[in-house]
Structures are given as structure tokens and as C-alpha cells.
Amino acid sequence: MGLFDFIKKQFIDVLEWIEDGNGVLAWRYPMADNEIQNGAVLTVRESQMAVFINEGQIADVFGPGRYTLSTQTLPVLTYLRNWDKLFASPFKSDVIFFSTRQQIDQRWGTQQPVTLRDKDFGAVRLRAFGNYSYRLADPKLFFKEISGTRERYGVEDLDGQLRGLLLQHISDAVAQSGVPFLDLAANQVEFAAQIKAVSAPEFAKLGLSLDSVTLQNVSLPEELQKILDQKIGMGMIGQNIGQFMQYQTAQAIPKFAEGGGGHGGSGIAGDAMGLGAGVALGQVLAQNLAQGLAPQQAAPVAAAAQAISPDQVMATLEKLADLKAKGILTEEEFSAKKAELLRKLV
Numbered sequence: 001m002g003l004f005d006f007i008k009k010q011f012i013d014v015l016e017w018i019e020d021g022n023g024v025l026a027w028r029y030p031m032a033d034n035e036i037q038n039g040a041v042l043t044v045r046e047s048q049m050a051v052f053i054n055e056g057q058i059a060d061v062f063g064p065g066r067y068t069l070s071t072q073t074l075p076v077l078t079y080l081r082n083w084d085k086l087f088a089s090p091f092k093s094d095v096i097f098f099s100t101r102q103q104i105d106q107r108w109g110t111q112q113p114v115t116l117r118d119k120d121f122g123a124v125r126l127r128a129f130g131n132y133s134y135r136l137a138d139p140k141l142f143f144k145e146i147s148g149t150r151e152r153y154g155v156e157d158l159d160g161q162l163r164g165l166l167l168q169h170i171s172d173a174v175a176q177s178g179v180p181f182l183d184l185a186a187n188q189v190e191f192a193a194q195i196k197a198v199s200a201p202e203f204a205k206l207g208l209s210l211d212s213v214t215l216q217n218v219s220l221p222e223e224l225q226k227i228l229d230q231k232i233g234m235g236m237i238g239q240n241i242g243q244f245m246q247y248q249t250a251q252a253i254p255k256f257a258e259g260g261g262g263h264g265g266s267g268i269a270g271d272a273m274g275l276g277a278g279v280a281l282g283q284v285l286a287q288n289l290a291q292g293l294a295p296q297q298a299a300p301v302a303a304a305a306q307a308i309s310p311d312q313v314m315a316t317l318e319k320l321a322d323l324k325a326k327g328i329l330t331e332e333e334f335s336a337k338k339a340e341l342l343r344k345l346v
Contacts, residue, residue: 011090012036015050016043017097023155025103025136026147028096035090042067047101049139053094053149054080058140094149098139102211103155106132108163113220116171119180126181130192130215132166134208142207162203166213169198181218188215313341 012034017027044050044062052059052074059077071078077093109129118124136142147153173194179187192215203210317338324334 013040014043015040015095017045017048017050019099023103024099024152025155025158026096026098026139026142026150026153028094028149028151030151031092031094035092036069036095037090038070040069042069042073042095044097047099049098049100049136051096051098051139051143052077053096053143056149058143059093061140096139096143096147096149098136098142100136100139102133102135104131104133106134106155106159106162108132108166110167110170114167114170116174116181118174119178120182124181124220126184126218126220128170128215128218130213130217132162132196132213133211134162134203135211136207137204137209138207140207141205145206158206162208165202166195166199169195169202172198181220184218188218191215191218313344316341 012031015029015036017029019027042050042062043066044064046064048064050062052061054077057080059080060074067073077091081091107129108131110127113125113127115123115125146158173191174184176194176198179191184191192213195215196210196213199213200210320329320334320337323329324331329337
């Protein structure tokens with residue numbers, strides 16, 4: 001090894017960090033056994049900061065710029081080392097560079113449904129996912145709380161911790177936004193802003209700045225989604241519940257008749273009973289659902305559900321007669337059903 005190589009190994013006169021990839025938050029300059037030359041040049045690029053560490057204690061912090069190292073530019077280190085106004089010999093110190101670039105497209109999402117209070121449903125279990133971005137804002141705090149003297153600290157090392165911070169504040173965000181679940185889809189920006197507002201202080205405790213949070217989707221678990229779809233369907237039916245039940249009953253009658261033709265039916269008596277049960281079930285459901293959807297009109301709806309118009313009676317009798325002619329109903333069954341329908345006209 002030549003004399004020049006020996007001097008180059010022992011004394012460092014240029015300190016800089018050229019990032020060779022994404023996702024690095026902190027990088028320690030590889031000192032080995034080298035020492036920093038008096039008058040060495042420190043280059044800190046835009047979106048970087050540099051920190052000198054003296055025996056494990058934070059000394060001087062440098063923002064973007066080009067610095068010639070001396071007692072004037074290293075006041076804290078000068079104090080810690082008890083240097084005089086000038087120092088002529090090289091010195092050893094850990095130098096850690098920090099990236100202050102924005103770390104974008106970080107993903108977050110609920111692995112399991114989260115139970116939340118809701119104005120409309122009382123409580124819901126929802127799933128949500130999106131992304132967020134952050135940057136390193138306080139290198140001294142980040143060094144103390146997170147990175148320490150590690151040679152390298154990357155985004156992947158923080159991923160699980162930061163995602164957990166966002167998820168644990170979803171309930172707080174929903175409560176503060178005051179937006180019901182059914183309106184969250186139309187207020188995703190507002191909901192995301194609330195998540196950012198309640199999570200940002202936790203990021204700041206780590207020396208980080210939470211720059212943005214986006215919400216891409218909010219949904220219910222599959223079993224709850226089916227219940228919600230049913231509720232929405234009933235809301236769409238609204239005041240037309242009677243017509244809806246009449247339509248459902250009319251659609252069911254041909255299926256009962258087909259069942260008696262040897263295609264999986266349970267016999268003449270079973271088909272006749274199914275027919276009567278279908279008509280009765282339609283009336284009961286119409287009455288109960290109308291009472292649930294419009295309590296203030298319960299009495300009129302109930303009376304309407306029990307009453308049958310003469311036209312309906314005649315239409316039902318014609319269908320029953322047709323079933324009797326096909327041999328599906330016996331004479332006794334037909335007569336009993338006929339007497340029952342005629343009594344309802346009285």
C-alpha cells in the first residue's frame with residue numbers, strides 16, 4: 001500500500017451521501033477506522049439532513065448546504081470535545097445522513113373488520129383501505145426514538161408500526177367526522193382528513209410528518225352487506241308493499257301448480273296446502289311489513305291486508321277450480337277453501 005492510499009484511508013476530507021435507491025430514511029457514513037480531516041467538506045443535498053454523533057450523544061445538525069468543518073461550523077462538537085478555538089488534528093465522529101423526501105404510496109388497510117358506532121345502525125363492522133405518505137421531519141427525535149446508530153434504517157422497518165397507528169385511530173376519525181356509514185362513500189375525502197388529523201400527532205412523536213392520507217374503499221363484511229342490501233331493497237319498496245306482496249304471491253302460484261306434475265312435488269294434499277299457505281303467507285307478510293315500515297298507518301294497512309275484494313275472491317276460486325279439474329285438489333278440499341273465501345266477503 002502506497003503512502004497516498006494510507007493517507008486516504010486514515011483521513012476523510014469529503015462527507016456526502018448519494019442515495020442509490022428509494023425507501024432509505026437514515027444512513028450512517030462508513031467511518032471504519034478513519035478520521036475526519038480538519039477543514040473537511042460536508043455536502044448535504046436537498047431533501048437531506050446530517051447529524052454528528054459524539055460518543056452516542058447528538059452534537060451538530062446540518063441542513064442542505066456545503067460546509068467546511070471547523071470549530072465555527074461544529075459548535076456543539078467543539079464544546080463536547082473541549083477544543084480550543086482551533087483544532088489541527090483529525091477527529092472521529094459518527095455522521096448519519098437522513099432523507100427528508102416524501103415517502104409516497106404507503107399502504108394501509110384493515111386485516112379484520114373494525115367495529116364502530118354508527119348513527120343509523122347502532123354499530124357496524126367495516127373494512128377500509130387506502131394509502132398515505134409521510135416524511136422525516138425531526139432527525140434528532142427520529143435518531144433517539146427509532147433509528148439509533150444502525151447502519152441503515154428503511155421504510156420497510158417502519159411499515160407495520162405506522163400502519164398500526166393509522167388503524168387504531170379509525171374509530172376516533174369516524175366519531176369526530178360525524179358521518180354515518182351510508183354516507184362515508186360520498187365523504188371519503190372528509191373521512192381521510194379526519195384519519196390524518198387524529199394520527200398526525202402520533203407520527204410527530206417519532207420525528208415524522210404525516211403529509212397525506214387517502215381512502216380508496218369502505219365496505220362491510222359480506223354477511224352484513226347482504227343485510228344492508230335487503231334493508232335498501234325494503235326502503236325502495238316503500239309505500240308499495242301491498243302491490244309487491246301481491247306480485248310475489250301471483251308469481252308463486254304457477255310454481256305450486258307445477259309441483260304437482262311429478263317434478264319434485266309432495267303430492268296433491270301437499271300442493272294444496274302449499275297453495276293455501278302461499279296465499280296466507282303473502283297476506284301476513286304484507287300486514288307485518290307494512291306495520292314495520294309505516295307504524296303511523298298500522299291500523300289502515302292491517303285492515304286492508306285482511307280484507308279481500310270480490311274480484312280477488314273470484315279469481316282465486318277460478319284458480320282453485322282449475323286445480324280441482326286437473327285432479328290436484330279433491331272435491332272436499334275445494335269445497336272447504338271455497339267456503340273459507342266466501343266467508344271473507346261477509
